[in-house]
Amino acid sequence: MPRVSQDQLDARRQEILAAARACFARHGYEGATVRRLEEATGLSRGAIFHHFRDKDSLFLAVAEDDAAAMVETVARNGLVQVMRDLLARAVSPDTTGWLGSQLEVSRRLRTDPTFAKRWAERSEAIAAATRERLLRQREAGVLRDDVPIDVLAQFLELAYDGLVLHLAMGRPAGDLARVLDLVEEAVRRH
Secondary structure, three states, X not given: OOOOOHHHHHHHHHHHXXXXXXXXXXXXXXXOOXXXXXXXXXXXXXXXXXXXXXXXXXXXXXXXXXXXXXXXXXXXXXXXXXXXXXXXXXXXXXHHHHHHHHHHHHHHHHHOHHHHHHHHHHHHHXXXXXXXXXXXXXXXXXXXXXXXXXXXXXXXXXXXXXXXHHHHOOOOOOOHHHHHHHHHHHHEOO
């Protein structure tokens, strides 16, 4: 039997995550049955669950993958850039799936204490990256200094959550780029 390289395993895992993300977004966590996950991935349940222990682990992996990408962008360019990137890709089916996954994470945080506990460290990573970026910006003299960093971080997180909800509801992007300019201007030193 031929050996499968780690690169091949990693590529297959990413393919499963992408298909599962779309399936969870389209059907919600409960509606993304194993059969639907099989159809979305084109793989058997054995192949899917070779990479992920169970459906819950698969969903958490999708959410973690999204959170890791977000942390990278926040650390490099800030939370407003995450919002700008999201807005630029708002019409893409991948973004639609991502938005659906974000809403599903929010729902499960409210309804599933076990999931909420597992998700807490991922959420903290995003919050920490945001605070660190804001501190660097303040030290560089770019960020306003009359408002505590934690308040600025909460303001940006609320703007982000509002944008995600707005787009996930299928509402038009309209002039949201100008709204993001206003959000960015609100945290800058004048």
